[in-house]
């Protein structure tokens with residue numbers, strides 16, 4: 001076919017268009033490449049399913065902070081290796097080691113082999129590591145980030161795994177299971193009492209709420225401990241120039257669910273939500289911090305079956321005193337947060353964090 005001027009012009013125009021598309025694609029690609037993730041904050045609302053979030057939402061006129069600040073939403077499927085219904089040991093271990101394990105396991109595989117946790121891997125890579133919890137620090141969720149024990153019931157052995165371990169900063173309860181001399185030997189300053197969290201200025205410390213096993217319920221006077229503890233951890237961990245990994249647990253949302261106590265659940269979710277607001281606002285200014293907010297599982301099989309106008313809260317029906325198998329929401333904010341959109345297994349939260357830090361399970 002003779003190339004007429006017209007077809008030539010048409011072909012050149014098409015070539016130009018293709019080039020332009022290719023160029024704009026690559027520009028788009030560059031624009032979409034997330035800023036480097038320096039810090040990761042994983043916030044676990046123990047036992048917080050969509051119904052728990054929604055119940056708290058229904059008690060206030062403005063949007064929950066997590067609903068308005070998060071940029072991406074996903075769903076995490078929570079089953080453990082041996083049960084459709086997970087416990088908090090297997091649930092947190094799925095996040096910390098990236099493998100499904102049996103209920104009750106703490107930082108070990110389904111064959112009870114110790115496996116490196118996120119905190120350990122990231123510590124080795126030069127990140128500072130921290131834990132904040134509104135329950136005892138040997139309880140299943142925080143324990144799964146530093147201990148390797150076949151059972152969550154082994155509090156003393158779990159505490160033993162803390163000494164000489166990889167956690168720089170820990171704030172929570174559970175003093176009775178720890179030997180403060182051993183904590184000091186392992187390089188941690190020890191604080192007891194929660195009133196001076198603002199003043200702590202230290203790279204390595206453990207701060208206990210008081211001498212009891214767990215901090216009290218929010219409704220029984222825990223005050224702004226969760227927020228203050230989270231910000232104290234962030235302020236101190238952020239001194240590390242290579243960044244940090246922090247796990248924050250809103251522990252007692254789960255306990256409200258176990259007790260089928262609607263006010264307990266709502267107050268703990270609200271406290272967690274106000275902590276989320278402060279954490280994300282800090283991350284916003286920082287610009288290099290990824291914040292992930294999720295749950296290990298839902299607790300109580302909660303459904304919202306009407307509205308109780310007199311008490312300004314939904315009519316809440318719990319179908320079990322235990323956990324349920326429904327997937328839980330994952331909210332994400334910051335660089336790399338788009339990776340958390342979609343529906344996936346709980347173990348993938350671990351994998352996505354490693355991916356964003358340009359690490360693999362072999363690192």
Ligand SMILES: [Zn+2]
Pocket residue numbers: 047088254255258299323
């Ligand atoms: Zn539970």
